[in-house]
Amino acid sequence: MVLIVVLSVHAGFERNLKEILLGYAPHVRLESAYGAGILDWEPMEKSLAEEEGVIGAYALIEGYVLLDAKGWQKPVVFRAINSENAAQIEALEEQLDLEAHPTSSADMGLDDRAVISRQLAEALSLQVGDKLNFLASKNLDAVMEVYRIKQQERAWILYEDRLGPFAEAVETIFSKSGEEEVVEGAKLTEAFRIIQDLILLEEGTKGKPMRAGEAEIIDGILFAVLNKPLRKDDSGREYFAAGTQQVVRNMLGDLRDIDLKEADLQAFANIEEFVTPVEVTVIGIYRDTKRSQGPGAFVPLAIGQQLKGLQEAVEAIGIRAEDPYHAEVVATKLQKKLGEDWLVRSWMKTHEQQFQLVKTEKVMMSFALSFITILSAFSITAVMYTVTVQKRQEIGVMKALGARPSQIVRVFLYQGVIVGIAGSLLGLGLGLLALEYRQGILTLLRGIGIDAFPAGFHGMDELPARIIPEHLGVICVVAVILCLIAALVPALMAAFRDPAKSLRNL
Numbered sequence: 001m002v003l004i005v006v007l008s009v010h011a012g013f014e015r016n017l018k019e020i021l022l023g024y025a026p027h028v029r030l031e032s033a034y035g036a037g038i039l040d041w042e043p044m045e046k047s048l049a050e051e052e053g054v055i056g057a058y059a060l061i062e063g064y065v066l067l068d069a070k071g072w073q074k075p076v077v078f079r080a081i082n083s084e085n086a087a088q089i090e091a092l093e094e095q096l097d098l099e100a101h102p103t104s105s106a107d108m109g110l111d112d113r114a115v116i117s118r119q120l121a122e123a124l125s126l127q128v129g130d131k132l133n134f135l136a137s138k139n140l141d142a143v144m145e146v147y148r149i150k151q152q153e154r155a156w157i158l159y160e161d162r163l164g165p166f167a168e169a170v171e172t173i174f175s176k177s178g179e180e181e182v183v184e185g186a187k188l189t190e191a192f193r194i195i196q197d198l199i200l201l202e203e204g205t206k207g208k209p210m211r212a213g214e215a216e217i218i219d220g221i222l223f224a225v226l227n228k229p230l231r232k233d234d235s236g237r238e239y240f241a242a243g244t245q246q247v248v249r250n251m252l253g254d255l256r257d258i259d260l261k262e263a264d265l266q267a268f269a270n271i272e273e274f275v276t277p278v279e280v281t282v283i284g285i286y287r288d289t290k291r292s293q294g295p296g297a298f299v300p301l302a303i304g305q306q307l308k309g310l311q312e313a314v315e316a317i318g319i320r321a322e323d324p325y326h327a328e329v330v331a332t333k334l335q336k337k338l339g340e341d342w343l344v345r346s347w348m349k350t351h352e353q354q355f356q357l358v359k360t361e362k363v364m365m366s367f368a369l370s371f372i373t374i375l376s377a378f379s380i381t382a383v384m385y386t387v388t389v390q391k392r393q394e395i396g397v398m399k400a401l402g403a404r405p406s407q408i409v410r411v412f413l414y415q416g417v418i419v420g421i422a423g424s425l426l427g428l429g430l431g432l433l434a435l436e437y438r439q440g441i442l443t444l445l446r447g448i449g450i451d452a453f454p455a456g457f458h459g460m461d462e463l464p465a466r467i468i469p470e471h472l473g474v475i476c477v478v479a480v481i482l483c484l485i486a487a488l489v490p491a492l493m494a495a496f497r498d499p500a501k502s503l504r505n506l
Helices: 002-024 041-049 086-093 118-124 138-147 160-173 185-195 197-201 212-226 244-256 260-270 301-308 324-338 352-390 392-400 405-436 438-447 469-495 499-503
Strands: 028-032 054-069 072-081 113-117 131-136 175-177 180-184 237-241 278-286 297-300 316-321 342-346
Touching (some): 002 352, 028 324, 041 316, 113 118, 180 185, 185 212, 185 237, 197 212, 278 297, 316 324, 352 392, 352 405, 352 469, 405 438, 405 469
Antiparallel strands (some): 028 316, 054 072, 054 131
């Protein structure tokens, strides 16, 4: 009974956790393997939406902002989605708390609106209709750029270990093919990766940041020149316009000779290029919990592009699968089709640690509660042993009359089976009864000051439960088997006892 109740309630929590997560998270996430933005995201949306097993695709952007509301400031994770994508909007609407604030799809598409999480709303006492200001964390980059100017050296000195090998690679990977220049795809990728992380340094992820002019040159080499071949062939070779190698040489020469004084002045000028605060109106609050915390706010794509300074690009494409639980199959097919230039991950991989924790909780609870069943088995062993002692004379008579040890054992095993089946059926019935009236039991416990499942933590007032017939069957079968094992030891002791000693006091 205890195992059935606890595991069914845990399965209910796990199901609700997945339902909430799948309501706001992409089933499959696709992004560039090089960390670059996606410029041609609109045709990719349409193309991916037509793939087998996919019901929709939408552009998305994620990042941090400083939220200013009611005099409070709080760092918040936001997610910008394409509000023109009906499938994503409908999925998000399903997670809204409609009792407090009915919201229409038309409202969701407005550029100055936002949907916030329940956790954020409760933390800052926010309600539908409140005004919020988002301050871009990108502004910090401009401030830090100026602050570090006197600490900087030119990029070629700081990163000579990568810029030098890259310059050497440029001299060897290009070859002539008629009026075009051709590069083996593998060699180009290898050269690309030598310096691609220098662009990430500009965002302050590690190391010293480059001056804006230096970063722009490297960005131009990688994404304006080498990432735009004229064509590719089946053998993996990429064809560029004649003179491409010389263009890259010239750009590397400009990087060596960049005017540091001018770059410093440009960095000071960039301090004026702040992203102005964005004001939005709260039109909905979606359900998330402390166990399944989602983004603090959903905003339209245009606001996300403005806050991240991406202009017309997006960071990733989210995909909704027909069956979310087969999202890994969809991700595998897309990865094979798109190749190594793209990272394709299902929600199982993205949230793997979160669900591994849930799985570990379930295993540990099953392990701990199994001791109750084992203790019951020992109790049955004690009872059966007592029976053999009480019936030793009857056993002696049976053996004197020619009963075989196997027949004696069978008598006690039958008794163990009867106890096991009766106990399992009774436990099954009581467990299902407790699950049926679980809400009343929970209300009763809360009435006397015991709240085992606080709504503030789990985000739900009702106690969820999911009855899985396979689990019930396994629990009942294991219980019967334990009863058989519990009866077997006393039965063997009784079967091989000396009948003369059993009949001595008859």
